[in-house]
Amino acid sequence: MSVLINFSIFPMDKGDTGLSRHVARAIEIVEASGLPHELGPMGTSIEGEWEDVMAVINACYHELEKDSDRLFMTLTADAKKGRKDGLTNKVRSVQEKIR
Amino acid sequence: MSVLINFSIFPMDKGDTGLSRHVARAIEIVEASGLPHELGPMGTSIEGEWEDVMAVINACYHELEKDSDRLFMTLTADAKKGRKDGLTNKVRSVQEKIR
Amino acid sequence: MSVLINFSIFPMDKGDTGLSRHVARAIEIVEASGLPHELGPMGTSIEGEWEDVMAVINACYHELEKDSDRLFMTLTADAKKGRKDGLTNKVRSVQEKIR
Amino acid sequence: MSVLINFSIFPMDKGDTGLSRHVARAIEIVEASGLPHELGPMGTSIEGEWEDVMAVINACYHELEKDSDRLFMTLTADAKKGRKDGLTNKVRSVQEKIR
Numbered sequence: 001m002s003v004l005i006n007f008s009i010f011p012m013d014k015g016d017t018g019l020s021r022h023v024a025r026a027i028e029i030v031e032a033s034g035l036p037h038e039l040g041p042m043g044t045s046i047e048g049e050w051e052d053v054m055a056v057i058n059a060c061y062h063e064l065e066k067d068s069d070r071l072f073m074t075l076t077a078d079a080k081k082g083r084k085d086g087l088t089n090k091v092r093s094v095q096e097k098i099r
Numbered sequence: 100m101s102v103l104i105n106f107s108i109f110p111m112d113k114g115d116t117g118l119s120r121h122v123a124r125a126i127e128i129v130e131a132s133g134l135p136h137e138l139g140p141m142g143t144s145i146e147g148e149w150e151d152v153m154a155v156i157n158a159c160y161h162e163l164e165k166d167s168d169r170l171f172m173t174l175t176a177d178a179k180k181g182r183k184d185g186l187t188n189k190v191r192s193v194q195e196k197i198r
Numbered sequence: 199m200s201v202l203i204n205f206s207i208f209p210m211d212k213g214d215t216g217l218s219r220h221v222a223r224a225i226e227i228v229e230a231s232g233l234p235h236e237l238g239p240m241g242t243s244i245e246g247e248w249e250d251v252m253a254v255i256n257a258c259y260h261e262l263e264k265d266s267d268r269l270f271m272t273l274t275a276d277a278k279k280g281r282k283d284g285l286t287n288k289v290r291s292v293q294e295k296i297r
Numbered sequence: 298m299s300v301l302i303n304f305s306i307f308p309m310d311k312g313d314t315g316l317s318r319h320v321a322r323a324i325e326i327v328e329a330s331g332l333p334h335e336l337g338p339m340g341t342s343i344e345g346e347w348e349d350v351m352a353v354i355n356a357c358y359h360e361l362e363k364d365s366d367r368l369f370m371t372l373t374a375d376a377k378k379g380r381k382d383g384l385t386n387k388v389r390s391v392q393e394k395i396r
Contacts, residue, residue: 001164006303006339008373012177012214016268016377020387024394031395040337041344041387042303042373050160054153061149061178065100069180070214074272074373076305076339077172078111079164080313090317090338097321098328105204105240107274115278115309115367119288123295130296139238140245140288141204141274169313173371175206175240175272179214189218189239196222197229199362210375248358252351259347263298263376271374276309277358279366 002083003050004090007075008043009060011068022068026060033059036087043074047087050079101182102149103189106174107142108159110167121167125159132158135186142173146186149178200281201248202288205273206241207258209266220266224258231257234285241272245285248277299380300347301387304372305340306357308365319365323357330356333384340371344384347376 009026010019027044030037033056035048046053057075064071080086108125109118126143129136132155134147145152156174163170179185207224208217225242228235231254233246244251255273262269278284306323307316324341327334330353332345343350354372361368377383 001170004338006337012210015213016210020390021394023391024396027391028395038337039388039391040303040335041301041342041384042375043339045338047338050157050164054157058149058153065149065178071100071176071178072270073174073176073178075172075174075176076371077170077174078339079160079170079172081168087338091336093317094320094324094336097318098325099321103239105238111309111313114312118309119291120295122292123297126292127296137238138289138292139204139236140202140243140285141276142240144239146239171369173274177240186239190237192218193221193225193237196219197226198222199368248355248362252355256347256351259376263347267378269298269374269376271372271376273370273372273374275368275370275372277362277368277370 001079001081002047002086003053003077003079004047004086005053005075005077006043006045007057009064009071009073012070012072013068022064025063029059029063030056038087045087100178100180101146101185102152102176102178103146103185104152104174104176105142105144106156108163108170108172111169111171112167121163124162128158128162129155137186144186199277199279200245200284201251201275201277202245202284203251203273203275204241204243205255207262207269207271209262210268210270211266220262223261227257227261228254236285243285298376298378299344299383300350300374300376301344301383302350302372302374303340303342304354306361306368306370309367309369310365319361322360326356326360327353335384342384
């Protein structure tokens with residue numbers, strides 16, 4: 001299965017300023033994973049096999065829990081058998097149909 | 100950390116009727132986990148340590164991927180150090196403040 | 199259409215303690231709407247026609263923005279033609295299929 | 298407030314193939330709105346005032362309900378006072394902090 005997820009994770013106990021510093025630590029983990037990914041304004045999309053994608057989520061959680069007493073996470077997943085390059089092709093498929 | 104999640108998972112390749120039969124297979128896994136949980140109309144909430152909660156999510160995914168070519172999942176998580184019985188107490192804490 | 203939503207809204211600029219006081223103000227609006235609803239640990243579910251449900255979301259947003267410089271909201275919606283009492287029946291339909 | 302949302306909407310009663318055709322109808326509405334936006338693999342992000350952003354969501358819902366008996370929607374929102382060009386700046390702010 002090609003698993004496409006979009007997720008965001010942030011501390012809730014640091015106020016609302018300077019959050020990007022914490023988010024950046026999660027994104028470093030995403031980048032180090034080598035999985036295809038894309039940063040967006042409301043979350044980061046990753047594509048891979050379920051275990052690989054969830055291993056990244058796990059690592060991000062454990063990185064941020066080190067110095068936070070409260071974390072919030074949102075995640076959506078779309079898993080499809082036989083899909084190739086969903087990160088690119090899902091968007092392209094929609095764009096081709098826009099009149 | 101007390102990790103509270105709310106998640107839903109459903110096949111996208113079966114049309115929109117008879118989905119409850121597939122969802123029930125995920126809920127059986129949630130119940131077998133022994134973790135505190137609560138079924139809701141838009142998702143199931145579970146409370147536990149991160150690893151335990153994510154193990155349930157993993158098992159649900161693998162159960163439903165057996166006979167589905169496309170799955171959709173939504174998940175939100177609220178992890179808080181030192182929280183006890185968040186499943187009950189988060190709701191109670193809000194209800195006590197309603198005028 | 200019976201529109202079932204689950205939503206949560208909370209300020210991000212107040213730290214992570216005392217949030218229930220703010221959430222309670224949103225729930226008061228939900229209750230005043232007269233729409234069928236259910237409080238859960240990770241969000242509140244409401245059922246109604248699209249316009250009615252979204253009017254509640256609107257009112258909750260405007261109530262909390264009064265004294266917050268940053269708000270976060272999550273929402274999932276499941277709209278189905280001809281469904282009756284989805285708030286109760288969606289859960290029951292799953293429970294009947296659990297072995 | 299600069300309201301940044303990420304949302305996805307899709308019919309559940311059409312199977313899982315050919316969904317991009319339906320999603321494209323929603324994106325046409327997003328584009329016609331003139332609001333800053335960005336297509337992603339798991340949703341579309343839009344930035345604007347709350348009323349303007351929610352008017353787009355409304356229009357997308359009503360377009361897709363015309364020929365669907367079941368719709369699913371996910372939405373996350375991050376509203377922040379005084380933010381400018383959040384669609385671009387939120388991502389840039391994270392990228393600048395990645396080592």
